[in-house]
Amino acid sequence: MASIGIYGRLGRMGQAIAAVIPELGATFAGGADAGENPEGIARKADVLVDFSAAVAVDAHIAAARATATPILIGTTGLSRAQHALIDAAAEEIPILQTGNTSLGVALLSRLVREAAERLGPDWDIEIVEMHHRMKVDAPSGTALMLGEAAAKGMGVEMSEVGVVGRAGLVGARAQGTIGFAALRGGRVVGDHQVIFAGEGERIELGHRADDRAIFARGAVKAAQWLVQQAPGRYSMDAVLGL
Ligand SMILES: NC(=O)C1=CN([C@@H]2O[C@H](COP(=O)(O)OP(=O)(O)OC[C@H]3O[C@@H](n4cnc5c(N)ncnc54)[C@H](OP(=O)(O)O)[C@@H]3O)[C@@H](O)[C@H]2O)C=CC1
Numbered sequence: 001m002a003s004i005g006i007y008g009r010l011g012r013m014g015q016a017i018a019a020v021i022p023e024l025g026a027t028f029a030g031g032a033d034a035g036e037n038p039e040g041i042a043r044k045a046d047v048l049v050d051f052s053a054a055v056a057v058d059a060h061i062a063a064a065r066a067t068a069t070p071i072l073i074g075t076t077g078l079s080r081a082q083h084a085l086i087d088a089a090a091e092e093i094p095i096l097q098t099g100n101t102s103l104g105v106a107l108l109s110r111l112v113r114e115a116a117e118r119l120g121p122d123w124d125i126e127i128v129e130m131h132h133r134m135k136v137d138a139p140s141g142t143a144l145m146l147g148e149a150a151a152k153g154m155g156v157e158m159s160e161v162g163v164v165g166r167a168g169l170v171g172a173r174a175q176g177t178i179g180f181a182a183l184r185g186g187r188v189v190g191d192h193q194v195i196f197a198g199e200g201e202r203i204e205l206g207h208r209a210d211d212r213a214i215f216a217r218g219a220v221k222a223a224q225w226l227v228q229q230a231p232g233r234y235s236m237d238a239v240l241g242l
C-alpha cells in the first residue's frame with residue numbers, strides 16, 4: 001500500500017486528493033505547504049504528488065531527488081527551465097509531469113493528435129479554456145498539453161506555431177498556427193475545447209471537468225503506478241496504457 005505525500009496539501013487539489021486516498025487503497029503520509037520544509041514529508045512518503053505553485057516546484061523536485069522518492073508534478077505554469085529540471089531529475093527518480101490527471105483529458109489528447117494528423121494544414125486549430133477566477137496561470141497546463149498533441153499530429157513544434165491570445169491589429173491568421181484563448185470566472189473547475197475550423201465546417205473536441213475528484217483519483221492512481229517504475233520521465237498515457 002503506497003503512502004502518498006502531498007505538496008500543496010491545504011489547497012483545492014491537495015484537499016481533493018487527501019479525500020480520495022483511502023477509497024483507492026493508499027495511505028496519506030502527510031503534506032507540506034508554503035513555508036514548510038519539503039524534505040520532511042519526502043522522507044516519510046513512498047511517493048509524492050505536487051499540486052502547489054510553480055514557484056515551489058524546484059524545491060519539491062530537489063527534496064524528491066535528495067530522498068530518492070518518486071514524484072508526480074501536477075502543478076502547472078512551469079517554465080522551460082523547470083521542464084529541463086524534470087528531465088534531469090528523471091535520470092535519478094521516477095517522475096511524472098502532466099497538466100491534467102483525468103482519464104478524459106488523456107483520451108482527448110489522443111483524439112486531438114489524430115484529428116490534427118488526419119485533417120492536415122487546411123484546418124485551423126484554436127484551443128479555448130475556461131477556469132475559476134482563482135487560477136493564476138494561463139493558458140492552462142491542459143490547453144498547452146492539447147496544443148502539444150495537435151502539434152505532434154501536424155508534425156511541428158508547438159514552440160514554433162503557438163499563438164497565445166490576440167489583441168489589436170494582429171493581421172490575418174497565419175496558416176499552421178495553433179491559437180490559445182483563456183477565460184476566467186466563477187468556480188469553473190476546468191473546461192477545454194479544441195476547435196478545428198475548415199472551409200465551411202468545424203469539428204469541436206472538448207472536455208468539461210465538473211468535480212476535482214476526477215483529477216484527484218487520476219493523481220492517486222498515477223502515484224500508485226509511479227512507485228513501481230524505474231527512474232524516468234512519464235506521462236498519463238503510460239499510466240493508463242493509452
Ligand atoms: N494536473 C492536474 O490534473 C491539475 C493541476 N492543477 C494545478 O495544481 C496547482 C494547484 O491548484 P489548486 O489546488 O487549485 O491551487 P490552490 O491555490 O488551491 O493550492 C495551492 C497550494 O499550494 C501551496 N503553496 C503555494 N505556494 C507554495 C510554496 N511556495 N511552497 C509550498 N506550497 C505552496 C498553497 O499553500 P498556501 O495556501 O499556504 O500558500 C496551497 O496549499 C495549480 O498549478 C493547478 O493548475 C489543478 C488541478 C488539476
Ligand SMILES: O=C(O)C1=N[C@H](C(=O)O)C[C@H](O)C1
Pocket residue numbers: 076099100131135139140141142143189190191
Ligand atoms: O488550476 C486548475 O484548477 C486546473 N489546472 C489544470 C490546468 O492548468 O490545466 C488542470 C485543470 O484544468 C484544473
